[in-house]
Amino acid sequence: MAKIAFLGLGVMGYPMAGHLKHKGGHDVTVYNRTAEKAAKWVGEHGGGLASTPAEAARGKDFVFCCVGNDDDLRTVTLGQDGAFAAMKSGAVFIDNTTASAEVARDLAEAAEKAGFGFLDAPVSGGQAGAENGVLTVMVGGEQAIFDTARPVIEAYAKMVGLMGPAGAGQLTKMINQICIAGLVQGLAEGIHFGKKAGLDVEKVVDVISKGAAGSWQMENRHKTMNQGSYDFGFAVDWMRKDLGICLAEAERNGAKLPVTALVDQFYKDVQDMGGRRWDTSSLLARLGK
Template identity: 75%
Template sequence: MANVAFIGLGVMGYPMAGHLKTRGGHDVTVYNRTAEKAEAWVKQYGGERAATPAAAAAGCDFVFCCVGNDDDLRSITLGPDGAFKGMKEGAIFIDNTTASAHVARELYDAAKAQGFTFLDAPVSGGQAGAENGQLTVMVGGDADAFETARPVIDAYAKMVGLMGETGAGQLTKMVNQICIAGLVQGLSEAIHFAGKADLDVEKVIGVISKGAAQSWQMENRWKSMADGTFDFGFAVDWMRKDLSICLDEARANGARLPVTAVVDQFYAEVQAMGGKRWDTSSLIARLEKGEK
């Protein structure tokens, strides 16, 4: 059992912090910008809530966070009441935010200068994965810190891998999002085509999902896509944020991402249709706009 803090109780962080308490058996202190969310978490799980990130981090062996973007991450770490002001020597800060590799390296350097360390550890699996404790965690940072933190991270994960030095976790998450963007667009076009061809979509998916076309997206999203329902956890706004990070990194490293860039613009069309909070499978909506 360890003293643990969790900063950021959104749709991902709330259940992740819960697993650290219930599965991991750790003493957990939480902080959330909206205090009511932290109060609700404590009422549900026990533990403590803190008034600032610094207070949450004070005395903890491990401090986790899951916030929105680079600016949010800097605010809760380096801000006037940021967690880095409360970190004890030898502690480990584990960042589950999907952010840039640049900010991961910046915060690693700041942490090491203060006598503790930092792991970039973005996750994949969406809201369902967080709620079920079945996330994939891609980690960048020092190997010894990873080995120390891994048993704690296991509380909310089905797969935890050290991908390389600082920033490698975020870079791996970019690869993940690039794959998903192309897969969802392909699946959208396939379901749209099947409908236009007067095929029974359920029968088609039942067959092709057992062959080379199979994917998690196909298995878990085909029916809701065919029905035009998009009320799952990972919103289009978030995906556009993630793809922006991918495209920025590609411009810096020289990678060419033509499909990713096009799909990003397709998501912009979905946003313009009012789908900012629809889940990412809503790409099919732009193909069938006006038909239902």
């Protein structure tokens, strides 16, 4: 049993912290910007409740974090009452936020100077993956630190991979989002075309999903897309945040992402339609009936 802190109890962090407590069997203390949510988690799961990131991190072996963006991450780590000022030597900070590779490298450097480990470890699998403890975790950092943290991370994961040095986890997550964006747009256009052609979309997908066109998106989203149901899943606002990170990194490294840039603008159209919290499969909605 390890002493663990978890910072950030959103739709992902809330169940992830629960898996660390129950499946992992660890002693978990939680912090959330909205204190009521942290109190609710403790009421459901037990464990400790902290009023600041520093209080949560003090004396812990591992500190997990899953917040909104780079600014949120810097606030809970380096800001006033941030976790980094309180972490003990030899501890490990594991960041599950989807953020930039730049902030990951900055925090890894700060952690090294302070005498503790840092891993950037963004996740894929969505809310359902978090709730079921079957996330894919893409990690950047040093091998020895990864080896120490991996058994703990596995409490909420089905796949944990070390992708390279600090920042490599975030870069891998960017590739994940780039691939998803193109897949969802293709699926949206295929379903739209099928409807216009007068075909039974369910029958079509039942056949083509078994061939080269098959994908996780097709298997898990075609039914709700065909029904025009989008009030669940990974929100368009979050996807635009992620694609913004991808496009900014591409500006730095010279990668050409024409389809990603186009789909990002399609998601802006969905936002303008009132679909900011719709699932990312709502790209179909902008194509009309």
